[in-house]
Amino acid sequence: MAKNGPVVVALVAGAGLLAGATMSVRGEVKAANERLVTGASEEKPESKIATADDAELGYCTPEFKQVLARVIHACGLGGSDGRRGCQPGDVKTLASISDDEFNKLFTPLRERASVVMFADGVDTLDEAAKKALNERWDDRKGARYFFVVARASKSGTVDLNRKLSQRRANSVMFHLADQYKDPEIDKKVGLLWLGNEFAQLDKEYCAWNVTHPERCDAEGINRSAFVSWVDCRL
Amino acid sequence: MWNRIGRWIAPALMTLGSLAGLAFAWSSTLDYSRHLDRQVHDLRCGFVPGLAAAPGADEGCRAAIYSPYAALLRDKLWGGVPISLFAVGAFSCFVAFSLYLLLAGRGATFRTVKTGAALAAGPFVVSLVMAYLSATRLGTFCKTCMGIYFSSTALFAGGLLAFLALRRETTTPPWSGEGENTAAELPSRVDGSWFVTPLWLALLGGAAILPGVAYAKSVANHDDRIGSCGKLAKPLGEKSEVGLKLALTRATSSGPKTPVTLMVDPLCPSCRALHRRLDAEGFLEQMETTVLLFPLDSSCNWMVDRDVHPGACQVSKAMLCAHAKGQAPQVLEWAYDQQDVLLSAAKTQGPKAVDGYIEGSFPGLAACMKERSTTKKLEEMLRFAVDNRLPVSTPQLFLGDQRMCDEDTDMGLVYSIRKLIPSLKARSF
Numbered sequence: 285m286a287k288n289g290p291v292v293v294a295l296v297a298g299a300g301l302l303a304g305a306t307m308s309v310r311g312e313v314k315a316a317n318e319r320l321v322t323g324a325s326e327e328k329p330e331s332k333i334a335t336a337d338d339a340e341l342g343y344c345t346p347e348f349k350q351v352l353a354r355v356i357h358a359c360g361l362g363g364s365d366g367r368r369g370c371q372p373g374d375v376k377t378l379a380s381i382s383d384d385e386f387n388k389l390f391t392p393l394r395e396r397a398s399v400v401m402f403a404d405g406v407d408t409l410d411e412a413a414k415k416a417l418n419e420r421w422d423d424r425k426g427a428r429y430f431f432v433v434a435r436a437s438k439s440g441t442v443d444l445n446r447k448l449s450q451r452r453a454n455s456v457m458f459h460l461a462d463q464y465k466d467p468e469i470d471k472k473v474g475l476l477w478l479g480n481e482f483a484q485l486d487k488e489y490c491a492w493n494v495t496h497p498e499r500c501d502a503e504g505i506n507r508s509a510f511v512s513w514v515d516c517r518l
Numbered sequence: 519m520w521n522r523i524g525r526w527i528a529p530a531l532m533t534l535g536s537l538a539g540l541a542f543a544w545s546s547t548l549d550y551s552r553h554l555d556r557q558v559h560d561l562r563c564g565f566v567p568g569l570a571a572a573p574g575a576d577e578g579c580r581a582a583i584y585s586p587y588a589a590l591l592r593d594k595l596w597g598g599v600p601i602s603l604f605a606v607g608a609f610s611c612f613v614a615f616s617l618y619l620l621l622a623g624r625g626a627t628f629r630t631v632k633t634g635a636a637l638a639a640g641p642f643v644v645s646l647v648m649a650y651l652s653a654t655r656l657g658t659f660c661k662t663c664m665g666i667y668f669s670s671t672a673l674f675a676g677g678l679l680a681f682l683a684l685r686r687e688t689t690t691p692p693w694s695g696e697g698e699n700t701a702a703e704l705p706s707r708v709d710g711s712w713f714v715t716p717l718w719l720a721l722l723g724g725a726a727i728l729p730g731v732a733y734a735k736s737v738a739n740h741d742d743r744i745g746s747c748g749k750l751a752k753p754l755g756e757k758s759e760v761g762l763k764l765a766l767t768r769a770t771s772s773g774p775k776t777p778v779t780l781m782v783d784p785l786c787p788s789c790r791a792l793h794r795r796l797d798a799e800g801f802l803e804q805m806e807t808t809v810l811l812f813p814l815d816s817s818c819n820w821m822v823d824r825d826v827h828p829g830a831c832q833v834s835k836a837m838l839c840a841h842a843k844g845q846a847p848q849v850l851e852w853a854y855d856q857q858d859v860l861l862s863a864a865k866t867q868g869p870k871a872v873d874g875y876i877e878g879s880f881p882g883l884a885a886c887m888k889e890r891s892t893t894k895k896l897e898e899m900l901r902f903a904v905d906n907r908l909p910v911s912t913p914q915l916f917l918g919d920q921r922m923c924d925e926d927t928d929m930g931l932v933y934s935i936r937k938l939i940p941s942l943k944a945r946s947f
Contacts, residue, residue: 290621298614298725305544305606306729310736312551317738319555334910336903339820422894426820426904515820 337517339426343392344516351389353518355474383483397512399494400456404507407451409459412495417459420511427513432456434477434509435484446479453477456509524683525623528676532616532638535672536609539641542665543605550583550600554737556925564661582660584791584928586798587651592932593944596740599730605666608641611725612673619680627710631684633718638677641670655798744934747923750916752905754779754808760898761808764847767797775806776939781914783813784834784853785827785861789913792927793854799932800945810899811837812912817869819900821910829864829872832887836876838895839886852879
């Protein structure tokens with residue numbers, strides 16, 4: 285080998301490796317720049333990351349959600365207008381289902397719900413009712429809506445019972461508003477009052493979480509407000 | 519014997535070490551460069567350069583490339599200039615040098631051999647420092663990095679042998695009869711010009727810097743993407759009690775503090791990595807941190823359909839309970855330290871096993887953890903994510919109301935934070 289041969293060979297080899305490595309890195313950088321612009325993925329697409337949302341449990345059937353949506357949009361539950369709550373006539377029209385079907389929709393909420401009971405002709409909450417309401421409200425988990433379905437028993441006129449059930453629903457609402465001072469409560473709580481005209485509960489509901497099981501009977505169970513968070517997305 | 523070592527073994531060892539170092543450094547740099555598209559990629563993390571790692575086996579390399587020690591100029595360029603790129607240049611130069619020794623034999627001057635042997639200690643010293651940082655700061659070793667460490671060691675060993683053989687050459691009298699050849703049989707080695715040392719130094723410096731310059735010139739501008747991941751629609755108010763205002767570092771800073779919100783899962787490895795990176799970079803001490811807990815554990819979080827980090831709900835509740843005692847940062851630090859143990863226990867014995875570990879380290883929290891009010895506090899934190907329509911992922915970092923993109927919280931962390939909040943200064947290394 286010529287005197288300068290080793291130097292030349294070594295320098296050419298080193299420079300070649302350096303140039304090759306640098307060019308390949310530059311190539312990788314340029315490819316990354318292109319992907320940055322086009323958004324193309326070099327590898328298999330990643331699974332899409334979910335967005336945080338309210339809970340959606342199995343009982344949120346299409347039928348249930350249909351009723352829920354109608355009530356929310358038509359009865360002021362969205363809190364976007366001044367109107368609050370649905371009357372028996374509204375519910376009948378909106379739900380487009382029979383009394384029994386309406387009640388069945390709420391069956392999956394048996395463990396989630398409480399039935400706040402009132403004395404005959406009374407619309408004020410007693411201590412047991414307030415305790416049950418607070419417990420239910422605190423047990424929100426991932427739910428978006430809190431439903432209050434107030435009723436009255438068969439005794440008395442239709443008009444009287446309609447007004448009585450409305451006052452019962454309002455008592456629940458006022459208590460929650462007063463207790464929790466939640467500025468967005470209007471967007472969470474949905475009020476329905478059914479009087480004695482629609483979807484009366486039968487005695488079987490006394491086995492649910494009622495505030496006064498000792499006075500629960502076919503009449504007493506309807507002097508009540510059914511309260512529950514509803515774990516459905518709309 | 520020493521003649522053979524000096525003539526063949528030492529240069530061959532140096533050549534092999536340099537080539538292997540070049541291959542590992544090049545492979546590592548390609549991995550790094552691939553991430554400039556702000557996506558997550560598999561890494562070629564292994565003892566065979568260029569070979570993709572098995573799924574899940576690249577955690578060490580991932581920790582390394584996201585660490586503060588992976589790149590230089592990180593506040594000037596998104597992702598900085600990977601340190602492995604300097605190794606690419608340096609090892610190329612050492613390939614040239616060791617090839618020269620191999621080909622030139624005794625034609626290489628004394629000064630050339632000495633210079634090369636001395637310079638070969640450079641990569642070895644750098645490797646020692648990086649290995650120390652890996653062990654003490656990252657707590658893990660990246661296989662590709664270890665490849666570079668081994669290669670540097672081989673290069674250094676070759677250089678040392680070359681130097682020892684050279685000394686032997688000068689101290690052993692030709693008439694001693696030691697070795698296979700007598701002085702008369704070997705061509706004489708000359709001292710060589712003094713110019714050789716600065717020439718090799720210049721070549722090494724130039725070769726080390728050149729790829730970095732080429733890289734820096736070709737990296738795209740990420741500025742318009744930083745801060746493009748939205749703002750909080752419903753940020754926590756000044757008086758909000760939903761988040762935990764915590765001092766997450768023992769380091770202190772006298773300057774004004776930037777309000778940030780960290781959404782974390784105490785059993786999430788990425789959260790631990792981000793936490794430690796923010797601390798190592800010196801950012802945490804300049805931040806007024808509000809922590810929101812977002813355990814990826816379906817036992818308390820309705821947004822996850824499987825237990826990604828079982829036991830995270832219990833640890834989160836322990837943090838909430840410890841907050842009243844001023845111990846929440848300690849619980850978080852403990853959870854990060856014991857993360858592997860806690861996750862393993864929860865997966866093998868069930869999430870309740872985590873309770874025992876919590877009780878062992880922080881006695882007196884058990885009753886509070888079972889209280890409804892604690893669950894409610896945690897749910898309020900989860901609702902923060904719902905109210906702001908955030909991705910179901912952790913960690914998430916918010917500078918004020920600005921959500922940092924995930925890719926800006928790893929490789930581009932320093933650059934992105936400095937872009938969004940110029941007053942935040944990274945610690946220099």
